[in-house]
Amino acid sequence: MTRRIAIAGWFGSDNLGDELILQSLIRSIKARGAEPVAISIDPTGTSRDHGIATIIHRNPSQSMALRRALEQCDGMAIAGGLIQSETSPWNIPFHTSRLRSAPHRCPAAAVGMGVGHVHGRLGRSLARHSLRRLARIVVRDSDSARRLRSWGLHDVAVGTDPVMTLEPELVEPADTMCVILRPANQRGLRTAAAKAERSTPSPAVLDGIARAIDDAADAAGLAVRFVAFQAGRDGPLHTELADRTGAPAEVVAPTLGNVIAEVGRSRVVVTMRYHGAVAALLHGRPAVLLANSPKMAALAGEAGGWARLLDPSRLEGPELAAAVSGALDARNRATDARDDLRARLAVNDGALDELVGHAG
Structure with a gap:
């Protein structure tokens, strides 16, 4: 039976950087013989653009439905610059709600995740508690690793952004x-x-x-x-x-x-x-x-x-x-x-x- 791996990030917007992350992880998961499933704020658009199954999750109020959908998945990969409150205090509650929604039989791992500034003890506590649920934490740079270690999360490895897997079309630069x-x-x-x-x-x-x-x-x-x-x-x-x-x-x-x-x-x-x-x-x-x-x-x-x-x-x-x-x-x-x-x-x-x- 084909394994189903959910991918969590900021997918379904018009931000091509996040969509490149999704594209790269889809390829990596398919290369391992598994079926990728994207958690998206726009599941119709994500299915159209990437040709895969999706799960809708636009806000924490949909977390129960997300949990039911994740019951049908065998694992969850998390990627992107999710752990930060530089742009909104809702970033941490939103993204960590996905981790808290995953059933225990659904292992989760961060793959090239970014960690920025998190304002306030409550935000850091929520992020730290939620990230302890991960079986593996791989971040995309040493600064992200230092932040997590300063929060008491020491089992952190430094990888890179998943988009580095993509092979670009060779083009000659113009002036x-x-x-x-x-x-x-x-x-x-x-x-x-x-x-x-x-x-x-x-x-x-x-x-x-x-x-x-x-x-x-x-x-x-x-x-x-x-x-x-x-x-x-x-x-x-x-x-x-x-x-x-x-x-x-x-x-x-x-x-x-x-x-x-x-x-x-x-x-x-x-x-x-x-x-x-x-x-x-x-x-x-x-x-x-x-x-x-x-x-x-x-x-x-x-x-x-x-x-x-x-x-x-x-x-x-x-x-x-x-x-x-x-x-x-x-x-x-x-x-x-x-x-x-x-x-x-x-x-x-x-x-x-x-x-x-x-x-x-």
């Missing part, structure tokens, strides 16, 4: 600079699903960012390509900026099937999106990471610092041009970091092997 920006997250009591509306910076700020992008591209002799990882949020911001740049800029709205290739078509990547940086790594492209959250600093620091790190508050000034120049000068570090992270996929694989084998 362009890929720019991936997002509106600032607004922390508050609303759930992430309720924060779909855009929050565009003021015209003065947009003008400053556009000038900095122009200066960086001109100094490097490159044209500008904006690539959206979340069309509903990134797209309007990119359009506003493209209208303000001195030279014509291309605005790209990629799909799940081509987003990694679209990033690879440029010689250097400037990104606020974590998986924009992962896509750059997969192609061995140098990058400037805008450190809007701890995960960006952790990723930039891999392999001794493969990417330049820039505070988003400095995006309107001359620092962007200097960072892009520095990234291009150190372009060979990207391939070293990619090789290091892919070597750590063996840790992810061990957790999946154990999970699927235990499920059998």
Whole structure:
């Protein structure tokens, strides 16, 4: 009988980074002879886009229905940057409710999970208690491991983001600079699903960012390509900026099937999106990471610092041009970091092997 492995993350939104995580885990689970089942906030869309069975779970009130569905599963893999309250205090209750819903006969493992800042004792206590339920905890970076160990969770291994398993389409880079920006997250009591509306910076700020992008591209002799990882949020911001740049800029709205290739078509990547940086790594492209959250600093620091790190508050000034120049000068570090992270996929694989084998 085919084993069924549920996959838990932030799936079913228009965020291509999270959908890439799901895509990679689907392939890894199928390669082990098991059937993947996604827990999704939009099960119809997830089934359409990935061709697999789904379980709906949009909020903790659906946890009893989730538990009944998980009774039919043999294990659960958890991935993505789930353990953080940087954007909403509801993140921890929402994602840990899935762990608490899993019956004891359904073993669970974290596979390349990210751990960010968790505000308050209650949030940390809830996260710690829920994560103790995991048979294996594999995180995607050493910073995540340090946070968990500081909470008393010592049996933690460092793997990498599951998207590192994907083999990108080989594309030749054009003389362009890929720019991936997002509106600032607004922390508050609303759930992430309720924060779909855009929050565009003021015209003065947009003008400053556009000038900095122009200066960086001109100094490097490159044209500008904006690539959206979340069309509903990134797209309007990119359009506003493209209208303000001195030279014509291309605005790209990629799909799940081509987003990694679209990033690879440029010689250097400037990104606020974590998986924009992962896509750059997969192609061995140098990058400037805008450190809007701890995960960006952790990723930039891999392999001794493969990417330049820039505070988003400095995006309107001359620092962007200097960072892009520095990234291009150190372009060979990207391939070293990619090789290091892919070597750590063996840790992810061990957790999946154990999970699927235990499920059998």
